[in-house]
Amino acid sequence: EKxxxxxxxxxxxxxxxxxxxxxxxxxxxxxxxVDLDLGGLDLRDVDKVYVVACGTAYHxxxxxxxxxxQWARVPCEIETASEFRYxxxxxxxxxxxxxxxxxGETMDTLMALRHAKEQGARVLAICNSHGSTIPRExxxxxxxxxxxxxxxxxxxxxxxxxxxGYLAGxxxxxxxxxxxxxxxxxxxxxAPAQLTALLDTMDPVRKLARDLxxxxxxxxxxxxxxxxxxxxxxxxxxxxxxxxxxxxAAGELKHGPIALIDDATPVIxxxxxxxxxxxxxxxxxxxxxxxxxxxxxxxxxxxDEAVRPYADALIPVPPTxxxxxxxxxxxxxxxxxxxxxxxxxxxxxxxxxxxxSVTVE
Ligand code: M6R
Numbered sequence: 001e002k003x004x005x006x007x008x009x010x011x012x013x014x015x016x017x018x019x020x021x022x023x024x025x026x027x028x029x030x031x032x033x034v035d036l037d038l039g040g041l042d043l044r045d046v047d048k049v050y051v052v053a054c055g056t057a058y059h060x061x062x063x064x065x066x067x068x069x070q071w072a073r074v075p076c077e078i079e080t081a082s083e084f085r086y087x088x089x090x091x092x093x094x095x096x097x098x099x100x101x102x103x104g105e106t107m108d109t110l111m112a113l114r115h116a117k118e119q120g121a122r123v124l125a126i127c128n129s130h131g132s133t134i135p136r137e138x139x140x141x142x143x144x145x146x147x148x149x150x151x152x153x154x155x156x157x158x159x160x161x162x163x164x165g166y167l168a169g170x171x172x173x174x175x176x177x178x179x180x181x182x183x184x185x186x187x188x189x190x191a192p193a194q195l196t197a198l199l200d201t202m203d204p205v206r207k208l209a210r211d212l213x214x215x216x217x218x219x220x221x222x223x224x225x226x227x228x229x230x231x232x233x234x235x236x237x238x239x240x241x242x243x244x245x246x247x248x249a250a251g252e253l254k255h256g257p258i259a260l261i262d263d264a265t266p267v268i269x270x271x272x273x274x275x276x277x278x279x280x281x282x283x284x285x286x287x288x289x290x291x292x293x294x295x296x297x298x299x300x301x302x303x304d305e306a307v308r309p310y311a312d313a314l315i316p317v318p319p320t321x322x323x324x325x326x327x328x329x330x331x332x333x334x335x336x337x338x339x340x341x342x343x344x345x346x347x348x349x350x351x352x353x354x355x356x357s358v359t360v361e
Pocket of ligand 1: 054055056057100101102103104105107109152153154155235236239286356357358
């Protein structure tokens with residue numbers, strides 16, 4: 001049932017090219033536009049978007065925020081679902097609330113969406129489980145076609161949530177004529193093959209995991225959409241390896257967290273595509289942590305030679321447009337967490353204290 005893999009998590013990581021392809025299937029037209037079946041949900045006159053979600057789904061929502069604002073030029077906030085309704089957010093008929101949930105049964109997310117509906121907002125669900133409560137109570141649903149996810153740690157659901165968030169952002173952009181979606185959709189269509197190629201290069205990451213398994217803590221840094229990837233990498237390590245792990249926006253390091261760095265601390269650095277200003281800033285951050293003794297594990301685009309001198313270990317990923325990079329950069333972090341947890345002797349698929357679906361508030 002694990003398809004020859006040691007854990008469901010590894011099976012589900014390996015399924016990601018298929019899961020991404022299935023989530024795209026039938027949703028792109030021949031000329032690169034986005035064609036979503038949103039039933040009666042009208043996206044015209046949306047003047048504000050809130051994304052609400054928990055855990056890994058929240059991290060996918062952070063990426064969606066960046067994509068929605070950049071492509072559709074509509075203000076978008078991402079909020080932890082458990083906080084949303086308790087601060088009485090300002091919602092109305094022009095508000096679109098996007099609730100992201102793999103299970104469709106997460107109580108915090110469900111309560112946030114019920115609150116949004118009571119306040120007159122439109123609600124779009126991004127969900128993996130057909131017929132679950134969150135899509136049933138939403139105005140429309142964009143299903144992720146990940147297939148059943150058994151491991152408690154979310155992997156393929158995350159990548160497919162990213163894809164669904166991109167599709168929603170492109171659909172909003174199409175509505176508002178703010179960009180040509182074809183510039184992005186042709187890159188989305190390339191992602192499954194790129195993921196297959198990336199998964200074939202993970203042996204050094206497995207070896208690295210064994211080296212890192214005794215570290216007292218692991219820090220993750222990233223910028224732009226690399227920031228949510230850093231948070232996701234740290235969450236995976238916490239939940240599976242029970243290690244202290246933190247993700248930071250790399251620019252925040254100097255405001256406090258850099259005091260955590262010592263020569264026993266590996267820092268995993270998610271580097272933006274070369275060519276942009278943020279790339280150079282992250283390279284500087286890598287130099288800063290290395291100067292303080294950290295061992296740097298650098299995830300960067302193939303051919304990024306500028307990072308090489310500062311990388312104690314370099315994990316290359318296939319090139320993508322900046323906003324799509326999390327589809328690639330997340331994968332080595334999933335493998336690292338899984339293999340570190342296994343090296344520490346933990347139950348990878350059933351970590352302590354956690355449930356696959358959290359149905360209490
Ligand atoms: O089913 P959901 O997507 O609503 O679940 C949300 C979180 O509970 C979930 O992503 C959790 O953080 C995962 N265990 C992370 O791997």
